Amino acid sequence: MNMTHRAGGFDDLRFKAEYAANRFGIEFYQDVFHKNPHGGFYDFDKYEKMPYLIQKRYDWTLEKLLKYFEKCGYSIKFQQNTCKGAAFIINDYIRSWHHPQERWFSLKDVDGQTVSKSNSTDRDGNMLQNGATKYFRDWSGYLMRGKVYHNINNMWWVLMADGQVRNIACFNLFDLLETDFRGRRKTHRPPQEYVERKRQFSLCSVNELKNELKRRKQRELNA
The missing domain is CATH 1.20.5 (Single alpha-helices involved in coiled-coils or other helix-helix interfaces)
Incomplete structure (x- = not known):
């Protein structure tokens, strides 16, 4: 392997790195589960195919790398938010002028924060706060829940336990009450x-x- 290419790993999390003039790229993958016969590096949707613990190791590694590069004085620009889970929301906050964050941070740092009442009132009129656990129903009518973080206007990111991030309007978020129906609630759509x-x-x-x-x-x- 020449001096501009490197490969390695952290347990089951693998990477390949390449250095060129004005560019340094790192691509992470895993070989525990892959569809491409030549290995996980050649799979599409690498993050989605990672087992849960490898995803968590990737999220932790990404956070450490970004902090290191910023400490070394490198200018990091996010052209496209390809992160997943909590990293997606952190990345979105850094890229968006609607939020004051300019460098990598922990989501716990914004827990408890809220915005104007018109954009942070849930279904029952309760004020939403970053980090609060709320429920909603997805497009198929199933009951879902996750931690909410303000996005823009009346839209809130919902970070779910499996790492998925949903974009939900504040009036569709709620605390689960004893009177709430727990099963699937599908909107009836008869054939035209x-x-x-x-x-x-x-x-x-x-x-x-x-x-x-x-x-x-x-x-x-x-x-």
Whole structure:
């Protein structure tokens, strides 16, 4: 391996690094679980394929590396937020002019902070605070929960236990009450054909509907 390339690892977390003029790149991966027959380095969605403990090691390593590079005086610019979990929210805060953070920090540092009342009131009128645990329902109707951190306007990031981050409006967040339904609550969306037929029937008179029922009964007898 030449002097501009390096490879190594931290237990099961592996990396390949490359140095070139005005550029230094590090790419992390793992070989515990991979789909590409040539190894995890050649997989897409490397982070998503990492087992949970390797993901946590990656998040910890990324935080340490960023702090080290900043301490050494390197200028770090985030062109695209490709981080996951807590690192995603931290990265977003650094990149966004809506938040004062300019360098890497711990999410615990912003726990308890809130914003204007119009953008931080949950479903029940309670004030939202960074780091608070709240519930919401996802697009499929399942009950979900996670720690909330303000994003922009009335939108809040929700950091879930599995590392996923969701973007949820404040009025869709809530504390789980005894009266809340725990199961899946799916919005009923009947087929468009059914909706149209129902609309057409609503335009019919009573006599027309009676005649339609008679025709159907007659068809059933003749079948």
